[in-house]
Amino acid sequence: MDKINCFKNNLMDFNDIEEGALINLLARSFGVPLENGVLNFPAEIGSGYIRRLKINHKMQVFIRNFELKKERRVIRENIENDKNLIIIAFHNIFKTDHYKENNTSGLLTSKINLPSALISSVSLDREIILPAGMKTSSIVIAIYSDYLKELLNSQENSNLIQTIVSGEQSFLFEEIVSPEMQELAAKIVNANVPDQLQGLYFRAKAELLIYLLLVELLKRNETSLASINAADVKIMYRVRDKILQNINEPPRLEDLVLFSGMSKSKLQNLFKQVFGDSIYNYYQSFRMRQAADMIREERISVSQVGYIMGFSNLSHFSRMFEKHIGFKPKRYAQLSK
Incomplete structure (x- = not known):
């Protein structure tokens, strides 16, 4: 496993969204140049690519489609400098038969393969893990809260939307990817757009992806949202993984409470806040x-x-x-x- 630290006094600051810090950092680490915003992974590192689409000075889109031979971790430093940056990610969104290997039923059993869409404050994205031997297929949108607020153009936002755009507390909300999101992602990845129209095309598609995610999130009826930290997020995903390890067996709340180390009420409340449903309903859905x-x-x-x-x-x-x-x-x- 390679660990990469991003410090403010380095030649490049990870948090400088204008420079597409992650893609530049990996390019330097691999010793290969970017070609028209695309990082093609050398064969000794893995296969695939990361593509950066510069929409404007407030939003960028990254298409990740690769598989590494060795795990790499990127540690983000000085995150407080970009507290108004929002990360919107659509993971495992490209259709693939990878999940069916060694799984004769064809059923997904873990978060590794779960197509998911999430929106979070950058403070919960301090460490990025690029796993080895697993296909990574994601579209990641980095957008500043003031720009998102401008796009929404509403004075009467829900509590959830207000939490997202205010920059006042850490948050993470996740949904399972809808068929509409998956179809749109395929159009983005496979688009053949004239150079002079790329900005217009990809901005429209990125904003539509954000719209589709917000439509799902607005179906939630939370009246109060608790601030969440990185440790809580890790526990929530571990609990989610455990629930989906064997989907033929319904989860036992008592077991999950012991597994999480949280109180019953905190586990239930945080799980519903992050994933939008109760533990049992999430499992059934x-x-x-x-x-x-x-x-x-x-x-x-x-x-x-x-x-x-x-x-x-x-x-x-x-x-x-x-x-x-x-x-x-x-x-x-x-x-x-």
């Missing part, structure tokens, strides 16, 4: 999204999917599917053809 993916992508019959998901009663499976997906499974299968 994930199962049904997996079922929907199998119906849509693999053309498996509804009864087969219900059996794979561990349901002996297909009527129960149908009701649960409709609750979380919005359609009965047979209707969903017809719409997916």
